Amino acid sequence: MTFLALMLLIILAVFVIPAIFRWLWNITCPQVFNLSEITYWQAFRLLLLAGLLFGGAHFATQTGSGPGTSFQL
Numbered sequence: 001m002t003f004l005a006l007m008l009l010i011i012l013a014v015f016v017i018p019a020i021f022r023w024l025w026n027i028t029c030p031q032v033f034n035l036s037e038i039t040y041w042q043a044f045r046l047l048l049l050a051g052l053l054f055g056g057a058h059f060a061t062q063t064g065s066g067p068g069t070s071f072q073l
Helices: 003-032 040-053
Strands: none
Touching: 003 040
């Protein structure tokens, strides 16, 4: 895959994934949980926040395996 094709794929993903998330939120959460609908940029920020909170940033590395291992920053 060329560099240009990879960049186009990344840019497309940045715009399509939040749109799908927004669509799923707006057809599910207002009816099930009585929440309000969200905008595209709110969906984008929620996905960024979820990525940071649930595995988007790996700052610590494990220095061994098994019991008694330590983590190094």
